[in-house]
Amino acid sequence: xxxxxxxxxxxxxxxxxxxxxxxxxxxxxxxxxxxxxxxxxxxxxxxxxxxxxxxxxxxxxxxxxxxxxxxxxxxxxxxxxxxxxxxxxxxxxxxxxxxxxxxxxxxxxxxxxxxxxxxxxxxxxxxxxxxxxxxxxxxxxxxxxxxxxxxxxxxxxxxxxxxxxxxxxxxxxxxxxxxxxxxxxxxxxxxxxxxxxxxxxxxxxxxxxxxxxxxxxxxxxxxxxxxxxxxxxxxxxxxxxxx
Numbered sequence: 001x002x003x004x005x006x007x008x009x010x011x012x013x014x015x016x017x018x019x020x021x022x023x024x025x026x027x028x029x030x031x032x033x034x035x036x037x038x039x040x041x042x043x044x045x046x047x048x049x050x051x052x053x054x055x056x057x058x059x060x061x062x063x064x065x066x067x068x069x070x071x072x073x074x075x076x077x078x079x080x081x082x083x084x085x086x087x088x089x090x091x092x093x094x095x096x097x098x099x100x101x102x103x104x105x106x107x108x109x110x111x112x113x114x115x116x117x118x119x120x121x122x123x124x125x126x127x128x129x130x131x132x133x134x135x136x137x138x139x140x141x142x143x144x145x146x147x148x149x150x151x152x153x154x155x156x157x158x159x160x161x162x163x164x165x166x167x168x169x170x171x172x173x174x175x176x177x178x179x180x181x182x183x184x185x186x187x188x189x190x191x192x193x194x195x196x197x198x199x200x201x202x203x204x205x206x207x208x209x210x211x212x213x214x215x216x217x218x219x220x221x222x223x224x225x226x227x228x229x230x231x232x233x234x235x236x237x238x239x240x241x242x243x
Contacts, residue, residue, distance in 0.1 A: 001077070002067070004129045011080045013131035014065060015143075017072045018044050023141035024078050025052070030144065033077045037062050040073030067133035080131055083120070083147035088164035091119035093237050094191040095230060096161065096168075098154035098205060099125040102197050106130065107138025108227035109194065114142035116234040117241075122149045122191070124157035154193075158208045161191035168193055168209040170201055171233050173223055175212035179236055182213055186240035192233050197226045 151157040195201030
């Protein structure tokens with residue numbers, strides 16, 4: 001389960017910690033088995049859901065499953081959560097990550113999208129595995145809250161969003177629209193398109209969006225971190241939807 005190919009073949013992944021377990025347990029049939037040290041099994045006794053197998057193991061065995069520097073003593077074996085693209089129909093706010101490679105960024109965007117009230121996450125192209133241990137941990141349980149759609153081609157992801165009735169806004173540093181002067185765009189059902197941490201969105205992909213939107217930089221920083229930019233964009237849309 002610590003290798004992507006085995007997670008993909010078996011449709012299973014590991015989620016560390018009590019928070020991940022409690023959120024996974026809310027998804028029917030998601031948790032297959034829980035591994036815990038005796039101390040953790042006792043401390044998280046309330047997490048023992050009906051029909052879920054628990055296996056006690058010593059700290060060394062648990063550490064071999066865990067990825068965190070300081071394991072919490074509990075790891076859940078879960079079924080993967082990929083959703084059909086049909087879940088995009090009727091959505092109001094969607095985050096599309098194109099070729100996002102960093103697990104911390106991907107997990108943080110999932111968490112931020114969840115907090116902003118997004119309806120789904122789309123991972124497109126050569127992205128990090130959403131079931132990578134660092135991605136799961138960075139999502140802080142939000143991975144279990146939102147439908148997760150995976151698409152091989154980012155251009156196809158744009159088409160799927162548009163076919164679902166979503167306008168597509170590309171977050172781009174050189175975009176022609178200023179985010180904070182784009183209220184006419186933000187109130188509509190929206191899919192935000194975010195690119196790679198290092199090189200952003202390829203020109204041909206950004207051109208497929210309905211609009212290219214920039215976050216103004218008022219200081220001397222060259223740009224914003226990807227996850228930070230995603231948070232600003234998603235919350236701008238969330239605010240527009242609620243007002």
